[in-house]
Amino acid sequence: MSDVRRIAIDAMGGDVGPGVMIAGAAQAKAQWPALEFALVGDESAIRTELDAHPSIAASEIVHASDVIAGDEKPSQAIRRAKTTSMGLAVNAVKTGTAAAAVSAGNTGALMAIAKIALRTMPGIDRPALAALLPSLGETDHVMLDLGANTECDTRNLVEFAVMGAAYARCALGLDNPRVNLLNIGTEELKGTEEIREAAALLREATDLPMRFGGFIEGDKISRGETDVVVCDGFSGNISLKTMEGTARFVTDLLRIAFTSSIRSKFGFLVSKPATELLRHRLDPNNHNGAVFLGLNGIVVKSHGSANVKGVANAIGVAAKLVANDITRRITEDLDHFAGHRALTSTGSATASAIPLK
Template identity: 65%
Template sequence: MSLPRIAVDAMGGDEGVRVMVEGAALARRRHEKFNFLLMGDRAQIERALESHPGLAGAAEIRHCDRTIEGEDKPSQALRRAKGTSMGEAVAAVKRGEAGAAVSAGNTGALMAISKVALRTLPGIDRPALAALLPTLEEQDVIMLDLGANTECDARNLVQFAIMGAAYSRIVTGRERPRVRLLNIGTEAIKGTDEVQEAAQHLRDASTLAIDFDGFVEADKINRGDVDVVVTDGFSGNIALKAIEGSARFVTDLLKSAFASSFRSKVGFLVSRPATELLRHHLDPDNHNGAVFLGLNGVVVKSHGSATANGVANAVAVAARLLEEDLTARIRQDLAELGDHLMTNGSANNNKIESDAK
């Protein structure tokens, strides 16, 4: 059985066509059910496909003359989206020609284009960027928002919690995901007014299938005792980059230490299986594929620097969300929450704040 086609922005990312096509080919080798729409310069895509004959028969090329650049602001990207590889990938989802779109391009531009083209689900004011992060346990943790909305009110945070929990059920299989709000402390009195109000709404929402028990501090995100971490995009983006930077620091420190002397090099050979496991666990390619939750369609953002393996993993994320019908799960949870929170939004709810890069 084949999945709906996945539209790939073949021009996005740091290395563009070569890596995006190679990633799609790798995803196809892993799962023959994948089929693709490859958006971008036809000549470049055809040249890249020469090295991947197995993908050629499962992919249709849609020529696009233009691309969204990394330095384009969201407002600029919106004005010139039509005819670009990114804009046409999202438009294919809107037209029903593809079930999902995957891009490694400009994050803010992708969010703005996706929100305007696909619109948000009823009851969702703003889409949020969610990603999987490694933990000490077998299951990853989902964190959102990671930069799409720099300022959020309590209602936005509650909606993010609902969307993150729906995503977590797909990833973890846990019927009642453990949801926490990111805060500067776990005490009930800590946090901004928005965080405090969101916490109270989540405590009161007894019909929701979530396990909400207050707050989590940033140093506990990766411990493995929480499934969903909810925050505004400003704090989330800072926390994400701090985590990624710490991971690089640890791996670079280990490399330096093992190269410092002959004895250290011998120690490296002895401990290599453990260090390779650590490297694999911290490799961002193995957790690649951030999702714009809350849209009428599936859009997945790949790291701009992702390898072919990372792109293949982003494609796999998109496919899994299609198989599990994430949007239907979010709609159901919103219905469970009822109208008391969702009917009176703030004046800023329609503002597009896609500033992440």
């Protein structure tokens, strides 16, 4: 049985190193005082950073002699998992000495190591990478898959919808999140066969704790009209990078506009409260922390360039998922969905060809 308060931190992952990871853990501790940490990495480097953070000075230190490089191939990372900070952090979840692991390291390597160490949950074909993204609604929204699976079939998309809804209930506090499939149009005949079949199955699942709203187009993702956006990893990753690039474009455009003349600089002073709100909503550190859903354990991926606040938010995502027992919720929903299909889809060629359990 894992210690539900302890989170394993890959202290060596990311672009900045242990300074930001440990400072982020200390900031997370201030928000969630019950948290404990296993700090994984070079012991001497970790102890040096802990001197500045007495609130987590008593954390367990797990020495790791090696680090996964940012450009290292997943196959190479797997072979070195037993000696690296990333591999040992994930292993802490496997052995039950930690309830979750957080790393800012190589995404592909983290996915590969986590999948081999923790295995996929019963009833899940492939895990998915999910994240919280800003929207015009009252809360953020969940989007998955963001790159773990470039090609997905009907079964994958349905499983992603079930997992994404469970994630939204845990992370956003929504009882019945709105779920939509990303598509090139909202009409029922639009999109690939896999997307249309997934939509048909999800429309039947009216007794699951989610509201399936059909298809959604890319320009509506952040309008506040949905809580969970489901897509294959290829489309999801492109969408995510496009949104991030657009956010940077808007902020850079505003910066250029407000510094172009004396008059525009005065206008900036007048509109500063509004621009500060915009900057806050678009800051990726306020939405940091993607999770690999569908594994027998919780692994959260922090952005490699995240600052202290971003790392603290990623740890907060892990804490919420542990506290809300995300794995149990996904299992229960999948069991419920499988039982529903067994009763309602007899004779359906489409449904019978897609075993979800």
